[in-house]
Amino acid sequence: MTAVTRIVGFVVGLVVVFALALGLGRVVGPVGEPAAAHAGSADAHGDADRSAAAADLPGGLLVSDAGHTLRLSSPTAPAGQDVPVTFTVTGPDGTAVSDYEVEHEKELHLIAVRRDLTGYQHVHPTLAADGTWTTALDLEPGTWRLFADFTASGADPLTLGTDLTVPGTAALAAPVPETRTVTVDGYTVTVTGDLVAGQDAALTLSVSKDGRPVTDLQPYLGAYGHLVALREGDLAYLHVHPDGEPGDGRTQPGPDVVFHTSVPSAGAYRLYLDFQHDGVVRTAPLAVTATASDHPAAATPRSSSTTSDHGDDH
The missing domain is CATH 2.60.40.1080 (Immunoglobulin-like)
Structure with missing residues (x-):
């Protein structure tokens, strides 16, 4: 075999080896691709974890x-x-x-x-x-x-x-202590009932005027009252739903309106009651402090609670 023949054979061999390597690479993919795919799975899992975490948050904290x-x-x-x-x-x-x-x-x-x-x-x-x-x-x-x-x-x-x-300059309001009775436009609203973190609670809001119970509240948004609860600090929006509705045969038009809620933590909560009387809707702001539970209940994911309760909180 001449030197030229040996050189040609060597070059042809290199071409064959290169072609085989290229074909194998196309089959198995580049080095590191399995790791990249694993990283993608981790990202998807992270998104799922974030979604689960979001479901446990009170309303209004997320845009x-x-x-x-x-x-x-x-x-x-x-x-x-x-x-x-x-x-x-x-x-x-x-x-x-x-x-x-x-x-x-x-x-x-x-x-x-x-x-x-x-x-x-x-x-x-x-x-x-x-x-x-x-x-x-x-x-x-x-x-x-x-x-x-x-x-x-x-x-x-x-x-x-x-x-x-x-924009502009305005003084911030001073912190409000617990306020269970407030008077608005001659109407006095009092809240009774205790909030305990992680437990269901019933709050009764009673409306009177000039010292007399108001027994002819008018329906407002399908109920005799509408209550919004906000946690002081982060302004978490809590789901509150009334007990009963006008025309159900058992719910009276005042003076008491009962609401059900569950607060996620101890601390101060601001309550805003909208009620209608004589054709006018008024808002009574109150403040209630929730205590810590000795036996905290397991948190209820918002994804399940809103489906059943949220339809009654407005």
Whole structure:
């Protein structure tokens, strides 16, 4: 065999080896691909863990949950009366949701409160065909927390929260001690019942006027009263539902309105009771302190509790 023949044979051998290696590489994939696939699985597992963690949170702490996001048209608004505020709720596909279930006579309930727990407002925005909600709020300078309480068609009930900044200078309100009796426009509202972290509780709110019990409360949003509970500090929005409803044959139109709730932790909670009498809706702000439980109950995931209870909290 000549030197030239040996060289040609060597080159042909290299080409064959290279071709085999390339073909094998295409079959098994690049080095490290299994690890990359494992990392992807870890990411998916992490997303599942985050979703499970979100399900255990009280409402209103998240701007996005279960594929839905609360989006303000602007993160700021001027101070003033009847300030227009617009927003959308986008769904899992990223587009604005325009089809909602009616809950307590409305498709969406918007709660606005300044972060010092003053200026509470409960309004019902107007929905445009493109999924844009519009309402008007009375805003003082400060940071406001907005809670959108809704059920998109085909989805579970949700309460999403986001902040709205109102530029300007305003003094923060002093902390409020426990307040179980308050008078608003001549009406006195008293709350009885105790809150214990992790346990179901019944709160009775009694309405009187000029020292006489009010026994002819008018239905408001399908009940004789509407109660919102917020945890001081992070403003967690708690689900509260009334016991009974007008026309059920057992629920009286006052003076007592009973609500059921469960608080996740000990500490201070602010209660806002909306009630209607003589054709006017009034709001009574109260403050109750929850105590720690000696035998804390297991937390109930929000994904299951909202389905059964949320339909009755507005």
